[in-house]
Each structure stands twice: as structure tokens, then as C-alpha cells.
Amino acid sequence: MFYLMKVVKRNGDLEDYNPEKVVKSLKNSGVSESTINKILQTIKDKRFDSISTDKLYKIVYQLVKKLENKYNASIYSLKQAIMRLGPDGYTFEDYIAKIFAGEGFKVKTKQVYESNCITHELDVVGDDFFVECKYHNSGGITSGIKDVMYSHARFLDLKDACKNKGYHFRKLWVATNTKFSDECIDYGKYWGLKLMSWKYDGKNSLSYIIDTKHYFPVTLLPSVGREVFSLLSRKNILLITEVRDKSDEELKSIGLSADEVAKLRTDCDNIIEAAKKIEKINGGKK
Amino acid sequence: MFYLMKVVKRNGDLEDYNPEKVVKSLKNSGVSESTINKILQTIKDKRFDSISTDKLYKIVYQLVKKLENKYNASIYSLKQAIMRLGPDGYTFEDYIAKIFAGEGFKVKTKQVYESNCITHELDVVGDDFFVECKYHNSGGITSGIKDVMYSHARFLDLKDACKNKGYHFRKLWVATNTKFSDECIDYGKYWGLKLMSWKYDGKNSLSYIIDTKHYFPVTLLPSVGREVFSLLSRKNILLITEVRDKSDEELKSIGLSADEVAKLRTDCDNIIEAAKKIEKINGGKK
Structure with missing residues (x-):
């Protein structure tokens, strides 16, 4: 029944669900082979007639978070993290x-x-x-x-x-x-x-x-909510690598609590590590 | 107290009320000297601290209609008649x-x-x-x-x-x-x-x-409301001179009643006559 499933794109167009696209974006996010297979099976089992790209994305994102880890889920949500650089341009x-x-x-x-x-x-x-x-x-x-x-x-x-x-x-x-x-x-x-x-x-x-090139925005970090982002962006700290390169004192001086700094630190390290792993796996394949 | 009156422009700027501007637009609309003087006196008597251009326009328009005649008031409202060519472009x-x-x-x-x-x-x-x-x-x-x-x-x-x-x-x-x-x-x-x-x-x-050049839009005619305008514009009849040049039969064939045609006819003649008078008075002065 697989071939019957359609994806409704944001402009309203219908296209056949293509598991290869899901596989590609998951591999780019460093998700393991076994998790990818589980995710494909889950989608298959749901037997949708049609699904919006937004809904499909959300299902996959939640599965990555649950089955793999939150840092790979973050990297998978890169496009949404860029949106969160708003509300203005x-x-x-x-x-x-x-x-x-x-x-x-x-x-x-x-x-x-x-x-x-x-x-x-x-x-x-x-x-x-x-x-x-x-x-x-x-x-x-x-x-x-x-x-x-x-x-x-x-x-x-x-x-x-x-x-x-x-x-x-x-x-x-x-x-x-x-x-x-x-x-x-x-x-x-x-x-x-x-x-x-x-x-x-x-x-x-x-x-x-x-x-x-790992120009990951800070909005990719699970610990960066609206308020933390506001403090960081006010100081033009927008890249994860910029957060990493700041000392704890510098980060506290912009208004972050010790606890927030610690969480940021952990998240940064984990995202960078996850990105490096992905690079290793996908190296030369892109 | 006259000089204290301010006009609030649409962009929010304040400027001194300038009776000369009112006189000029009234003369362009063929309003007689005595009506112009009465209008200026009425505005003076109202002793506004400030007034929006929209409100000032409406007061003057109503006074022209009452003291002069509705065809000069129509010509005075040319800018608004162009707006009524909408709602789209x-x-x-x-x-x-x-x-x-x-x-x-x-x-x-x-x-x-x-x-x-x-x-x-x-x-x-x-x-x-x-x-x-x-x-x-x-x-x-x-x-x-x-x-x-x-x-x-x-x-x-x-x-x-x-x-x-x-x-x-x-x-x-x-x-x-x-x-x-x-x-x-x-x-x-x-x-x-x-x-x-x-x-x-x-x-x-x-x-x-x-x-x-008398490219007056049909929306200048007092008898052209939303429905009549819709019938005329559907046939691309947009100028008063175009209405004038159509026969009664042609106008009826686009869906207008005999009564509507008669009113259109009278309005057309009167606007054109008013415009010619204005031209005679202002001829060479512009």
C-alpha cells in the first residue's frame, strides 16, 4: 500500500511520498541506520492517504528525539531553527x-x-x-x-x-x-x-x-528558548561556535544564570560532537 | 485667531491652515466667489485648533453641494471619484x-x-x-x-x-x-x-x-453608485464622455433601467456643462 501515500506540500501540491528523501535528511542529521529503519516502518504502519510536509516533519522529529537523541533531532530541525532567528529579519x-x-x-x-x-x-x-x-x-x-x-x-x-x-x-x-x-x-x-x-x-x-561548515545557529540548542535567545542575539552571539568560544564569565555578564550557562555549555558540546560524528560518517559522500 | 488653526495631514504632519489652498481647489471646481467667501467664513467661525485634511475636505464638499450645486461638488471630489474606481487596481x-x-x-x-x-x-x-x-x-x-x-x-x-x-x-x-x-x-x-x-x-x-482635458471618471456622476458603476465598468465605460456618446439603447442593453439611463444622461450633461463653465472662467489662468 506504500506507493499510495501522498505528501501535501506547503503550496498545496501533492507528490508521492518518497522514503528516500526522509532517509537522506536523517542521514544528514547523523541518525543511525537502525533508527532510520524504525522511522520508515513507523510511517509505513500509519498508512496515511496523505500527509502535509509539516506533519511528516513533526512525526520524524519526535521519533529521532525518542529513538536517537535530542542533538540529532536538533540538527534535523535546522530549517526550523533558522526560522526562530525571527520574528523580524x-x-x-x-x-x-x-x-x-x-x-x-x-x-x-x-x-x-x-x-x-x-x-x-x-x-x-x-x-x-x-x-x-x-x-x-x-x-x-x-x-x-x-x-x-x-x-x-x-x-x-x-x-x-x-x-x-x-x-x-x-x-x-x-x-x-x-x-x-x-x-x-x-x-x-x-x-x-x-x-x-x-x-x-x-x-x-x-x-x-x-x-x-557548522554555521549552526544558537536556536538549534535545546536550552535556547525565547529569553536566552534574546540575551544572546542582543550581543550578536548567533553561532553555536561563538557560544563555545565564550568563557562562562562572559556568558554570565550578558545576563545568563549559572544554570543557563551550564546547560548552554553542555548543549554546545553535544551538538558540536554530534556534528563531527555526522561529518565523519558522511565525509566525502555529499 | 485664524492663524492658529492647524491642518493634520494624512501622514500625521501638522501644517498651518492655508485658506489659499481651499480657494484654489474651489476655483478649479468652478465655485463662485460669493460661495467661496461663505465657505472660508464658515471654516473661520468653527475655530478649530486642528482639523484633519479628510474632515476639512468633507466640510467644504458639503458646503459646495449646499451653497453652489452638486455638479461643482462632484468636480471638487475628483480625487475621491478616482478612489472609487477600486476596490482593486x-x-x-x-x-x-x-x-x-x-x-x-x-x-x-x-x-x-x-x-x-x-x-x-x-x-x-x-x-x-x-x-x-x-x-x-x-x-x-x-x-x-x-x-x-x-x-x-x-x-x-x-x-x-x-x-x-x-x-x-x-x-x-x-x-x-x-x-x-x-x-x-x-x-x-x-x-x-x-x-x-x-x-x-x-x-x-x-x-x-x-x-x-475632461477625462472625468464616471464615478464623478452623482447617479453612479456601486451597482451602476459595476455595470458600466464591466463594459469598460469609464469616462463621462463615453457615457454621453452612447445611445439610450446601448446604455439599457448593458443592464441599466430607463430611469437610471435618464439620470445618467442629466448628470453627464450637467457635469460637462459645469466643466465647460470652469474652463471659461479659468481659461489660460492655469
Whole structure:
């Protein structure tokens, strides 16, 4: 009966349930072979006619937490952890800046540039590029052509002004935590824009970069609830590796209790360890 | 005490009440000197500390209706009549197309054009230009830079494709029934875009063109309520002159009763007559 099960995507489209997709995301999250098999069997046994991607995700997440451990479940929930960088888009911009910085670029956030006619506030600026960030706090929202074309017009306006201003822009990145519509991708390819979305473009995709380079957001840590996140993000501490590199005193000085610091510490170590294990297992296979 | 009165603009700014502005708009609507004086005196007597532009407009409108006649009051309410072309922006696009057609351009609405990468549906297309329409159903909303830059990016994308497609675009108009932000105007000037808004740019402004060329919308007619408007707009009859040029039979054939046709007819004649009188009085003064 397996082949009858359908998955309802966020845009309302139906597609056949594909266990391979579940297997892939579970392997990426370091879940063991035996747990994966148990999870597939559980889904099979439930004999759904159809299920939403959200519901399917929640079932799998709970099973990983129960059958494997909470750190692998956290890594499995990466996309949701990025959503929790909201509610507005500012923290996502800072987070994207950290990824570019981690990749060796000198970047600044929220920079004001004058073109020959107007003023632009840019989300993330590197030496010869800038990044426009489109954050959505729900997975169903696709970044549309209007956003991408507006960003492109800003790029052209600033590129035009490079001649007589003290800056130069050669590339435009548009980064989103969800996905781009097909016409965004067609438009971006034609005009040479760099598009970074959750899954698009293989090794340039946000999920791939975070997974492989361990740019894990602090919202991945089980001990980071709304309040702890608020204290961390106020100090622009957004990556798990940044938490790890702070001393207990530094963490206490931002308003965290000794108990919260201890929990953070344990969670950080465990996530980093889990990520290293995954890397070992999947190393070279991606 | 007169000079103390303040007007609260829709964006919340306060400015001194300026009777000259009221006089100008009343003269444009063909209101007689004696009525204008009575209106100014009535406002003076009310001794407001402050009043919103909306409230001030309503008071003046009611006074024109009472002291002068309902056709001058209609002409005075032109901006509101344009708003009533809503609730969505499609009728406004058709209306803008009629203005361009009236000015001698061959135009089509809702045309699909392929660029080298994506498909654009354009609101109004002429021989070598297209018009992007930004309709707002409330006077407080300003068309912002994002809309104008997106339109510009569309223009550049289509201009780029002119080389190998069977069309050519040399100009972009962006038309709105409210106003553009200052940065839209700066951007538009620098990049050579044609901006048409309610008041901006003298003889190119929407209000000036409508007033002087009598592109009065049918929503200006006292007898055109929601239902009559719906019947007329379904047949793309949007100008008062178009109603005038139809026979009674044609108007009945679209679903109007004999009584409604008679009222329409009277209203049309009276508005056109009032407009001609205004033209005579103000001729050459604008």
C-alpha cells in the first residue's frame, strides 16, 4: 500500500511520498541506520492517504528525539531553527553576515550607501558585493520576483554610482531562508545574480553550507528558548561556535544564570560532537 | 485667531491652515466667489485648533453641494471619484489607458511580453513605452521606492530583450492616483522615468490632465453608485464622455433601467456643462 501515500506540500501540491528523501535528511542529521529503519516502518504502519510536509516533519522529529537523541533531532530541525532567528529579519541578516565572514569575506551589516540619486541601506556589504536578505518566518513563503528585481535595481543604481563614489560593487547576492520562485531563478541566472536559498544550487545552498561548515545557529540548542535567545542575539552571539568560544564569565555578564550557562555549555558540546560524528560518517559522500 | 488653526495631514504632519489652498481647489471646481467667501467664513467661525485634511475636505464638499450645486461638488471630489474606481487596481489601469488613448497614443492593456529570461504582464502598453499603474484605495498611501525600482528593473529587462524580440521600449511611465515619495521622484529624475501622480509635475499631473482635458471618471456622476458603476465598468465605460456618446439603447442593453439611463444622461450633461463653465472662467489662468 506504500506507493499510495501522498505528501501535501506547503503550496498545496501533492507528490508521492518518497522514503528516500526522509532517509537522506536523517542521514544528514547523523541518525543511525537502525533508527532510520524504525522511522520508515513507523510511517509505513500509519498508512496515511496523505500527509502535509509539516506533519511528516513533526512525526520524524519526535521519533529521532525518542529513538536517537535530542542533538540529532536538533540538527534535523535546522530549517526550523533558522526560522526562530525571527520574528523580524534583522537577526537573519546578522546571521548571513556571519556565514560570509566565516567564508573569509570582510563584511559589515546595515551600511548606508549613496547612489547618484538616492540612499540605500544595505543588509550585508563585502568588499565588492552586497547581500540582500529575504527572511520569511514561515516555510510556505517563497521569495518572489519583485524582491529579486528590486534588489537588482538597487545593485544597478549603486553600480552606476561606483564611477564617482568611493566604492565598487561587482556582485549581488540575494539570500533567503526559504526558496525562490522559478522565475527568480531564471531571472537571476540571466542577469548573473547569486541566489542563495535553503536548497537551491547545491554547494551554494544555505542548508549545505550550514551543515558542512557548522554555521549552526544558537536556536538549534535545546536550552535556547525565547529569553536566552534574546540575551544572546542582543550581543550578536548567533553561532553555536561563538557560544563555545565564550568563557562562562562572559556568558554570565550578558545576563545568563549559572544554570543557563551550564546547560548552554553542555548543549554546545553535544551538538558540536554530534556534528563531527555526522561529518565523519558522511565525509566525502555529499 | 485664524492663524492658529492647524491642518493634520494624512501622514500625521501638522501644517498651518492655508485658506489659499481651499480657494484654489474651489476655483478649479468652478465655485463662485460669493460661495467661496461663505465657505472660508464658515471654516473661520468653527475655530478649530486642528482639523484633519479628510474632515476639512468633507466640510467644504458639503458646503459646495449646499451653497453652489452638486455638479461643482462632484468636480471638487475628483480625487475621491478616482478612489472609487477600486476596490482593486484593474479599473484604474483601464482608466489610465483611456487617458493615454485620449492623448493620441495607441495603447493596449494587460499585455504579456517575454524578456530574455522571464514573462512580464504589463498594465498599459503603447508603441515604445509602457505604463506601470500603482492604484491605492486610500489617500494616505504613498507609492514607494520599491514599486518604482521594481518597475524600472522590468523596463531594463524588457529593454535588454528588445534587440532580439519584435518590440521596442524607450520610455517607462509609472502612474499613481496618490503620490510618490521624495526618493521616488529623485530616482525617477535621475533614471529618466516618467512619473505621473495626483499633483506632481504640473501639467503632467493626473489632476491637471483630468481637469483640463475632461477625462472625468464616471464615478464623478452623482447617479453612479456601486451597482451602476459595476455595470458600466464591466463594459469598460469609464469616462463621462463615453457615457454621453452612447445611445439610450446601448446604455439599457448593458443592464441599466430607463430611469437610471435618464439620470445618467442629466448628470453627464450637467457635469460637462459645469466643466465647460470652469474652463471659461479659468481659461489660460492655469
